[in-house]
Each structure stands twice: as C-alpha cells, then as structure tokens.
Amino acid sequence: MTSPTSASTAPATVAVLGPGGVGGLxxxxxxxxxxxVVCLAREETAAVLRERGVTxxxxxxxxxxxxxxADTGLREPVGLCVVAVKQTSLEAALERLPQxxxxxxxxxxxxxxxVEHVEALRGRYGAGRVAAxxxxxxxxxxxxxxxEHGSPFxxxxxAGLPEPVLGPVAELLSSAGVRxxxxxxxxxxxxSKLAFLAPFALLTTRYGTxxxxxxxxxxxxxxxxxxxIAAVAAACGAPLDPARSLAMYDxxxxxxxxxxxxxxxxxxxxxxxxVGGAVLRAAGREGVAAPVTARLVExxxxxxxxxx
Numbered sequence: 001m002t003s004p005t006s007a008s009t010a011p012a013t014v015a016v017l018g019p020g021g022v023g024g025l026x027x028x029x030x031x032x033x034x035x036x037v038v039c040l041a042r043e044e045t046a047a048v049l050r051e052r053g054v055t056x057x058x059x060x061x062x063x064x065x066x067x068x069x070a071d072t073g074l075r076e077p078v079g080l081c082v083v084a085v086k087q088t089s090l091e092a093a094l095e096r097l098p099q100x101x102x103x104x105x106x107x108x109x110x111x112x113x114x115v116e117h118v119e120a121l122r123g124r125y126g127a128g129r130v131a132a133x134x135x136x137x138x139x140x141x142x143x144x145x146x147x148e149h150g151s152p153f154x155x156x157x158x159a160g161l162p163e164p165v166l167g168p169v170a171e172l173l174s175s176a177g178v179r180x181x182x183x184x185x186x187x188x189x190x191x192s193k194l195a196f197l198a199p200f201a202l203l204t205t206r207y208g209t210x211x212x213x214x215x216x217x218x219x220x221x222x223x224x225x226x227x228x229i230a231a232v233a234a235a236c237g238a239p240l241d242p243a244r245s246l247a248m249y250d251x252x253x254x255x256x257x258x259x260x261x262x263x264x265x266x267x268x269x270x271x272x273x274x275v276g277g278a279v280l281r282a283a284g285r286e287g288v289a290a291p292v293t294a295r296l297v298e299x300x301x302x303x304x305x306x307x308x
Contacts, residue, residue, distance in 0.1 A: 012035045014038070014078060015080070016040065016068075016082045019049060023084030023085070024146075025147050028064070029066075040072070041096075043072050046071055054147065059149075076101065077101060077102070083108060087112050102125045107129060108130045110130070111134065114194065114274035115190040116281075118130060131160050131165075134193035135193075136193065139151075156173055156179070157182075160186040187233075187236055188239075191236060199214075199221075200249065205304075215252075221292060232279055235282070272301060276293060276296065276297035279293050
C-alpha cells in the first residue's frame with residue numbers, strides 16, 4: 001500500500017469516489033502530479049475513464065488530459081480516499097467503498113456539501129479515519145471524464161483529525177496545485193463553507209440567477225440569509241463574520257452558478273436537504289430563528305418538487 005507521505009513529491013495511491021465535477025478535477029490534478037489515482041464509479045463511467053482518462057478545461061490549471069485507473073469498487077487499501085459524490089447519492093455510492101477496504105492507514109476525506117455527513121461516515125469507517133473536509137471550487141462534469149473548472153480558485157480545508165494525520169494529506173493535495181490548509185476548528189471549517197454555500201445555492205436556484213444577480217437584485221435577501229446562518233453557526237460553536245461572506249460574494253465571477261441551480265436546470269435531485277435542511281435542523285436544535293432560510297427552502301422545494 002502507498003500512503004500519503006511527508007514529502008509532497010512522493011507518489012501516493014488515492015481513491016476518488018465520485019469522479020464528477022469536483023472528484024474528476026481532483027483526480028486529474030493528482031494524476032498529473034504523479035500520483036496513482038483510482039476512480040470509483042458506475043461501470044459505464046469507469047469504462048470511459050479507463051479508456052480516455054479525465055480531461056480538464058480550466059483557465060487556472062490549463063487544458064489537459066490525465067490517465068486514471070477506474071473500477072466499480074475499491075479492492076485494495078489506499079492511503080487517501082476522497083469522497084466527492086452528491087449528498088443525494090452518498091448512501092448508494094458507499095457500496096463502492098467497503099469498510100474492509102478502509103484500512104488503518106487510510107484517511108477518508110469527504111468533500112460534500114452540508115455538515116451532517118461527517119458523523120455518518122465516522123460511524124461507518126471509524127472516527128479516527130474520517131476527516132472533515134470542505135472544498136471551494138466551481139467544477140462541472142459536462143460529460144463522463146470531462147470537467148470544466150470555472151472558478152479562479154480550488155481550495156480545501158481539512159480538520160477533525162490530528163495534525164500528523166492531516167499534514168501529509170494537505171501536502172499531497174498541495175502537490176497537485178490544490179491550495180490546502182488545516183483548520184483549527186472542525187465546526188468552523190464546515191460552517192464557513194455552508195454559510196457561504198446555502199445563501200448562494202438557495203437564491204440562485206429560487207430565482208434562476210447567478211452570482212451577479214444574487215449580490216445586486218437579491219442583495220437584501222442575501223444579507224438576511226448570511227446573517228441568519230452566521231447566527232446558527234455561532235450557536236453551533238463556529239462564530240463567523242457575515243461581512244466576510246458578503247465580500248466573497250462580491251468577489252465571485254459575475255456568471256458563477258451554484259451546483260444546486262445546475263442540478264435544478266438539468267432535472268437532477270437537489271441537495272436541498274443537505275444544504276438548507278441542515279441549516280434549519282441546526283437552527284431548531286439551537287433555538288435560533290431562521291425565517292428567510294425556511295421560506296426559501298420551502299419555495300425551492302415547491303418549485304422543484306423536492307423536500308428538505
């Protein structure tokens with residue numbers, strides 16, 4: 001078995017569960033950096049990846065194709081397993097990641113939206129094996145094995161495990177060009193992502209708009225959502241500055257879309273429960289009012305026939 005090591009250039013073996021937009025981008029970047037990458041997907045997708053690799057179109061990383069291995073399930077222990085499926089397909093996808101393949105030296109890094117999946121994965125694979133991870137990126141799978149990276153950034157925060165465990169993982173991702181840091185607080189890492197994502201996802205999906213529309217036409221609701229969710233995060237032990245989130249929206253490329261809006265337009269299942277639902281459940285537990293969040297979650301659910 002090859003595990004992440006302290007040397008950023010040392011080859012490692014990495015499994016990527018869900019080689020879609022985010023997973024496909026990371027798989028290609030890691031492969032290009034010289035690491036062995038095994039993508040776990042359905043047989044139709046795995047066959048394409050084995051034959052053609054992963055092609056990335058990116059202003060930040062360039063346009064390139066990287067060779068990867070691909071299978072329908074993990075059949076050997078690996079050093080790092082990135083879980084990059086949608087929350088809506090997580091339960092089914094985990095059949096490709098049997099508990100026996102997650103060995104004592106494997107680090108599982110989920111990069112899903114929301115905050116509730118980490119404990120579920122720890123219950124399955126062990127608390128000492130599953131990190132809390134968040135990624136900030138806009139990456140879309142436009143065809144099997146073809147990824148368009150639209151944001152000028154690709155950043156990962158890791159937390160929840162000791163630094164000697166997370167340090168080599170951070171170096172491994174950094175070796176592929178992914179800006180990675182170890183956060184001091186798991187709650188802060190998870191909630192800082194959700195506090196940015198939830199308003200963006202709910203507003204772009206509810207109104208069929210993009211980053212420019214969110215921060216201009218719908219700014220009043222954006223401010224209200226940002227403040228509500230910051231209050232929920234603070235009650236959950238993650239004090240956040242709403243002004244920082246607003247500054248991030250103002251810095252987004254004008255045409256940037258949320259993955260939830262893309263899913264809505266494509267008729268795919270929405271991560272409404274993992275995003276808006278998680279906020280509302282936490283608000284209920286902590287006794288924090290979140291009326292704007294609740295209204296938008298309901299309106300999106302009604303419009304697209306889904307629930308939170």
